[in-house]
Amino acid sequence: MKLTIGWLYPQLMSTYGxxxxxxxxxxxxxxxxxxxxxxxxxxxxxxxxLKKCDLLFxxxxxxxxxxxxxxxLKKKSKILRSMIENNVPGLYICGAYQFxxxxxxxxNETVIKGLGIFDLYTQNPGENVKxxxxxxxxxxxxxxxxxxxxxxxxxxxxxxxxxxxxxxxxFGNNGKDKTEGxxxxxSFGSYFHGPILPKNPKLADYLIKLALEKxxxxxxxxxxxxxxxxxxxxxxxAKRMGVAI
Amino acid sequence: MNILLIFLGKFITKxxxxxxxxxGSTWPGHIALNSNKNFIKDILKNSKIKIILIAGTNGxxxxxxxxxxxxxxxxxxxxxxxxxxxxxxxxxxxLILNTNIFGKIKKDFAIFETDENTLPxxxxxxxxxxxxxxxxxxxxxxxxxxxxxxxSKWKLAIDKLPKKTTLILNANxxxxxxxxxxxxxxxxxxxxxxxxxxxxxxxxxxxxPRCNSKLEFEKIYFSHIGIWxxxxxxxxxxxxDLKETYSPLLGTYNKLNTLAAVLAAKTLGVNxxxxxxxxxxxxxxxxxxxxxxxxxKKIKIYLSKNPTGFNESLRTVSSGKSILLVLNDRIxxxxxxxxxxxxxxxxxxxxxxxxxxxxxRTYDLALRLRYASSKKIEVxxxxxKAIKKALKNTSEKQTLYILPTYSAMLxxxxxxxxKKIL
Numbered sequence: 001m002k003l004t005i006g007w008l009y010p011q012l013m014s015t016y017g018x019x020x021x022x023x024x025x026x027x028x029x030x031x032x033x034x035x036x037x038x039x040x041x042x043x044x045x046x047x048x049x050l051k052k053c054d055l056l057f058x059x060x061x062x063x064x065x066x067x068x069x070x071x072x073l074k075k076k077s078k079i080l081r082s083m084i085e086n087n088v089p090g091l092y093i094c095g096a097y098q099f100x101x102x103x104x105x106x107x108n109e110t111v112i113k114g115l116g117i118f119d120l121y122t123q124n125p126g127e128n129v130k131x132x133x134x135x136x137x138x139x140x141x142x143x144x145x146x147x148x149x150x151x152x153x154x155x156x157x158x159x160x161x162x163x164x165x166x167x168x169x170x171f172g173n174n175g176k177d178k179t180e181g182x183x184x185x186x187s188f189g190s191y192f193h194g195p196i197l198p199k200n201p202k203l204a205d206y207l208i209k210l211a212l213e214k215x216x217x218x219x220x221x222x223x224x225x226x227x228x229x230x231x232x233x234x235x236x237x238a239k240r241m242g243v244a245i
Numbered sequence: 246m247n248i249l250l251i252f253l254g255k256f257i258t259k260x261x262x263x264x265x266x267x268x269g270s271t272w273p274g275h276i277a278l279n280s281n282k283n284f285i286k287d288i289l290k291n292s293k294i295k296i297i298l299i300a301g302t303n304g305x306x307x308x309x310x311x312x313x314x315x316x317x318x319x320x321x322x323x324x325x326x327x328x329x330x331x332x333x334x335x336x337x338x339x340l341i342l343n344t345n346i347f348g349k350i351k352k353d354f355a356i357f358e359t360d361e362n363t364l365p366x367x368x369x370x371x372x373x374x375x376x377x378x379x380x381x382x383x384x385x386x387x388x389x390x391x392x393x394x395x396x397s398k399w400k401l402a403i404d405k406l407p408k409k410t411t412l413i414l415n416a417n418x419x420x421x422x423x424x425x426x427x428x429x430x431x432x433x434x435x436x437x438x439x440x441x442x443x444x445x446x447x448x449x450x451x452x453x454p455r456c457n458s459k460l461e462f463e464k465i466y467f468s469h470i471g472i473w474x475x476x477x478x479x480x481x482x483x484x485x486d487l488k489e490t491y492s493p494l495l496g497t498y499n500k501l502n503t504l505a506a507v508l509a510a511k512t513l514g515v516n517x518x519x520x521x522x523x524x525x526x527x528x529x530x531x532x533x534x535x536x537x538x539x540x541x542k543k544i545k546i547y548l549s550k551n552p553t554g555f556n557e558s559l560r561t562v563s564s565g566k567s568i569l570l571v572l573n574d575r576i577x578x579x580x581x582x583x584x585x586x587x588x589x590x591x592x593x594x595x596x597x598x599x600x601x602x603x604x605x606r607t608y609d610l611a612l613r614l615r616y617a618s619s620k621k622i623e624v625x626x627x628x629x630k631a632i633k634k635a636l637k638n639t640s641e642k643q644t645l646y647i648l649p650t651y652s653a654m655l656x657x658x659x660x661x662x663x664k665k666i667l
Contacts, residue, residue, distance in 0.1 A: 011451060012452075015383065015386065015391070016386060016581065016583040016584070017583035017584055017585065017586030017587050018586075019586055019587060020583070020586030020613075020616075023586065023616050023617075024616060027616050043459075065393075065452065067457070068452065068457055133580075133581075134580070135580075148580075148581045148582075148583060150386060150581060193581065193583045194582075194583055195583055195586055198586070198612055198613070198616065199609075199612070229608055229611050229612045229615055229624075230612060232608040232611075233606075233608035233609050233611070233612050236605075236606070236607075236608055236609075
């Protein structure tokens with residue numbers, strides 16, 4: 001079996017160790033004998049490369065870099081939308097997660113239009129309001145997810161989208177409604193850095209399984225991997241936060 | 246009023262030192278600034294002391310110490326803020342310690358290493374004769390925010406500086422070069438052969454700071470440090486005023502630190518013979534390639550606190566066979582450890598025979614290494630035990646290299662030398 005993983009804007013949208021998510025997806029496939037090709041989909045990469053991908057990943061970025069990306073992403077938005085609507089699995093962190101929403105409203109009321117694929121919007125209250133920073137834990141379909149968040153924007157979900165999980169400790173989407181992240185079809189959005197996948201191997205494996213099942217159109221059972229170091233790393237943070245895992 | 250604050254400050258320092266309480270390097274300044282927010286301005290008003298500020302993500306302490314050694318070789322009296330005490334209170338404290346009870350400073354130079362976030366505030370309080378800007382890399386995003394945010398705050402503050410200030414900038418770092426436009430500026434940098442051909446994929450500044458176009462790199466030394474040119478607006482590596490020097494410390498990054506210190510010293514009028522003499526006799530700052538001997542075995546400590554620092558440390562020690570990596574996540578380290586996934590362990594970890602990991606986030610580090618290599622690693626959360634293990638794995642003729650984050654470095658030193666530093 002073989003998977004093609006598309007990494008959207010590795011040069012521009014890669015902060016906070018985002019690369020770790022790609023490393024984890026690739027290795028967890030290879031350890032199981034699944035061949036992996038990672039396509040770097042940078043600015044001006046051909047649209048054909050995007051179409052080839054079985055699994056997508058896009059990370060967060062600094063403001064300046066997001067502006068460069070948004071110009072390029074507009075050219076690819078039609079294809080990306082149809083892939084997401086067609087259940088191509090993907091993981092979208094922080095800036096990427098916000099991009100998929102309807103809009104991003106800055107403190108000075110400037111509205112930056114998003115791709116409108118996810119039914120959500122984001123508001124940034126500005127530099128004078130505290131960023132949401134710290135360790136975070138949520139309850140989800142993939143067990144307790146553990147990570148680190150650091151975002152100024154507050155995201156609010158609409159009716160047509162589900163949260164990734166319920167906040168146990170930390171802030172989540174907006175620090176108010178206890179939701180964190182979003183799930184739409186086979187696409188996942190989240191504010192989790194850490195990065196998200198190394199310490200949450202269940203979610204990593206679920207993405208791989210989804211991608212393989214869609215590509216080969218059959219039920220896939222992934223062989224188990226020893227996650228004991230993952231478990232120890234999770235326990236240290238869970239204990240500090242007073243969260244059961 | 247200020248005389249009283251100086252008196253009080255000196256007393257507090259003495260008191261906290263004699264009781265070994267630590268924090269003697271920030272308290273006096275903290276109290277003085279709380280009582281008189283213009284304290285630094287007032288003290289410096291009637292002084293002829295020349296001030297050198299040194300800022301950047303990596304290399305502040307080493308560059309400060311290098312410049313101090315050179316100036317002292319020239320028989321000059323120098324004030325330095327203590328490493329880590331690089332906020333306003335640390336600078337005020339250093340001034341208090343070096344001011345007599347009549348409010349006079351009897352020194353020739355003050356070298357202040359300055360925290361990235363604090364630099365704009367410091368520039369409001371004092372006008373440096375020389376401002377050295379080393380580099381900007383991603384570091385502790387939970388505390389500092391993003392590289393571009395810091396750069397734009399620096400730019401605003403630097404644009405307001407008077408003509409008196411000479412800027413000494415790293416020609417190899419695009420973000421730093423952009424800060425020097427239209428100012429009295431000298432550039433240090435490398436222009437030698439390089440082994441790398443493209444910017445590492447997580448490099449921070451591979452886009453033009455002026456027009457956002459992609460930068461073209463002719464040479465890359467590490468991260469985004471190299472010989473570069475913008476394809477859009479033509480901004481490029483400027484003519485380099487100083488690119489050759491003897492460097493007392495290992496590593497490309499330390500050559501850049503040395504170039505910065507030497508160029509600053511030249512600007513301040515020190516002759517080259519004295520500069521070279523000082524460099525030959527240089528002893529590193531604590532934790533920066535510092536050497537300790539235990540039971541006949543050599544230990545070298547390489548402070549490694551962000552991806553670029555870590556990569557360069559790993560590259561520099563790659564001849565070693567035994568390493569101990571220590572990851573803490575306290576305030577001085579940054580509470581977000583995501584950055585370890587940006588370190589290029591994939592290409593470096595295979596060079597070591599013995600690898601031990603420790604620190605508050607031992608298992609995060611172990612997990613990172615598991616994904617980087619199939620090599621066996623030893624996991625020991627207790628630092629004292631981890632050091633013992635790593636030493637056991639090091640033979641008499643070998644060197645054990647310890648790569649700790651900031652607070653882990655202090656702890657490591659404390660264990661190794663039995664002394665408390667801060």
